[in-house]
Amino acid sequence: MRFLLDREDITVSVVGLGYVGSCVAVSLADNGVDVVGVDVDASLIEEMEAGRCRLKEPGLPELVAKGRGSGRLRVTTDFAAISDTDVVVIAVGTPVQEDGTLVETQVESAATEIGLHLRAGQVVIFKSTVPPGTTRALVAPLLEGGGLTCGEDFGLAFCPERLSQGSALAEIRRLPVVVGGWDERSGAAAERFWRAGLGVETVPCSSIEAAETVKLLNNWWIDHNIALANELARYCAAIGVDAMEVIAATNEVPKGKGNINVLSPGVGVGGSCLTKDPWMLWRSARERGVDLSTVVTAREANEAMPGYVAGLIVDGLAALGTPADRSRVAVLGLSFKNNTGDLRSTPTLPVVSALREAGADVALFDPLADPDEIRKEFGVEPSSGVEGAASGADCLAVLAWHDEFAELDMAALRALTAPGCLFLDGRAHFDEQTVESLTGLGFTYRGIGR
Template identity: 35%
Template sequence: MSNLKEELLKKLSDKTAKLGVVGLGYVGLPLAVEKAKAGYKVIGFDVQTQKVNMVNSGENYIGDIVDEDLKELVLMGNLRATTDFSFVKDVDIVSICVPTPLDIYKQPDLSYVVNSSESVAKYLHKGMLVVLESTTYPGTTEEVLKPIFEKTGLKCGEDFYLAFSPERVDPGNKQFKTKNTPKVVGGVTPECTEVAATLYRNILEGDVMEVSSPAVAEMEKILENTFRNINIALANEMAILCKRMGIDVWEVIDAAKTKPYGFMAFYPGPGLGGHCIPLDPMYLSWKAKEYDYHTRLIETSAEINDFMPEFVVENVMKLLNTQRKALNGAKVLLLGAAYKNDIDDYRESPTLKVIEHLEKNGADIVVNDPFIAKFKHNGKMYFSVDWKEVIDNVDIVIITTNHSCYEYQEIVDRAPLLYDTRNATKNVKNNRHKINKL
């Protein structure tokens, strides 16, 4: 055991270790790029041929990666991609960065993790380290992955090493990216933790915190996103109440955040989006049932956040009514399809639910998003229109994503009726009509 560990640590130290990354999405590709930039030879694995071909051509499709970095690393031979998992036999370390969605019953769908692990297990060899980065419920690494790998006859902690280190990617964040975001690492054994922590210390600038087990690392990631989920739900509930009381919730939050301690500002919106905050707490809620515990706060916050797209449409109806118009047959312009500002990611975007409710009530929808030329939802294609060409011919404009490139003054001036769900027009002069906010 000691010889295998020391050999792997030496390879990490002298940069001769070959590294693999399974899943070349928003988490995996930036991680693969950072590993290659640190001087290691990296192989990216993905089942999508298009992604593999783009990487091998030096074509970037992830916003947080500098295009030139990817091209240079590919040309240098430090990074390549493949759909052939047999090349796992050539690597010393594999990071698994695949999606962990919910199924239609809002239960964890670990199929991507299981399939990836089984593909890696076919080529698992002595001295290899496997790190799961996909967010999941506490126990996944030891209860699901470890048995898959040990079916090979190799023993965890002796013949190979296994750890969990949660991804902390925040798409569009200008300050914290993969390179400088602190890491948490928990291995099945102390030796597993040591080699995994060494890996990240050799490629990242952020601090690396070692915890006692994969379960602790898995739980802390769920805590991070549950914290945000619940506090956003509180902000959303305040928005609903403030609307009924005739109080500006945005002004309330601005006033509250002047307190230098004991308060952290969270903001309401048309719903929750992205792959993490809406989904991850439900993993814990599902797992808690195994221990005969009902996670009331998590489930209540999910109810509040899930209601927000419907709340938005209810308010749109009321606004149209003030103009003696019905939502049925109304022309509606939605500004923003991405789940947050200045990115091209529309996974779980609340805009999609807003669209569903609007169309269910007979509205005629057009969408603009400067970062997303087209997207598909429920089998229907939506294409981004030029908002400047259509804004004069719609009945209402809804700001669903507060992209910084939008010309909000012109939007306010030209919109026949405006509903701002993001407080994007906070600093705009309202010289034509009252700006309606969430």
């Protein structure tokens, strides 16, 4: 059996239309591929059918509407739809328990259903992040449940996803895709698919397990690198050196095949991946008698940041003569990183909780986050505008910096706040000029590691 994909007009089904699945589906549809998205969440399918999208990713709602309008993007809860497609992409969620063990429910049910509808000649591409070995030991046997044989009747490849919130749609058409095939034919078919469907380069791996490990190494590295930046920032603050200057200079230095690339310090690490994938890796290693102490160390360093940032605010207020329990703090930006409204595991929540515990009156504003989600996560009514939040504030705490904040009239905001208002730069990483202009307006600037 020769797997399809040597034709121009390939069709694709994407199973799991969460963050990853919907970005992949709309990007393929926008490139002219016929896509059918399948999800068990009927309300999500209803919304997408109507051309709407609940996810806040920039450009995603527009591409959902465009895909529905052009007819290139169909959505359904019915798994039978996958039978008509050449490629089946799986992007269901893979949460972990406290101890890092994979919660297999979504993968298990999706692979079982797909197995019942697979037909000979199809290629299945698994994108969910999993402990190495999962594709071979769990997914492949379930896909074979309908009677077909993996590698003979259908192809299988693991292709990890690298996109990140805020720039997902650009990244999906730019970043190379790592491909680990069940066998050579599966790998080659998956490579052809990504090159033709999204116009991206591919990075072949010699096994599925290597490709699965690539994804975990990616997030291990990012979490670790951020931990390094965060600890550097705490150290620089203690010796009176600007951490951003140190990082910028260090990153100029060639090392190996590229430059040293230390990331930036911030409020902490959140989102759905960096908070779980390192533990998934740690658990998988432990089951084989390997102790990955760097995973634990990096997680601890990053998890300590919200408390550190709350401390910076409380100390900064005290230095200005305002005890925390008589202060008003306006938090601008609540998401877990810049330019997204995603509140999943956001480290801004423990900062806000610590400030409240210290007695501060905390106002919240994030133009990208859904007000209902803010209410649910933070338990308070968000301000509808930045002015309302900033009014009478002793501290403006920018915990996530969105591009649209650059339009803010800082002089007007300063006029609304208390005199000498503390400006806590949690993620804006302002350059020297901007810091000077904020200081010139009468703000007292403090940044992480600055």
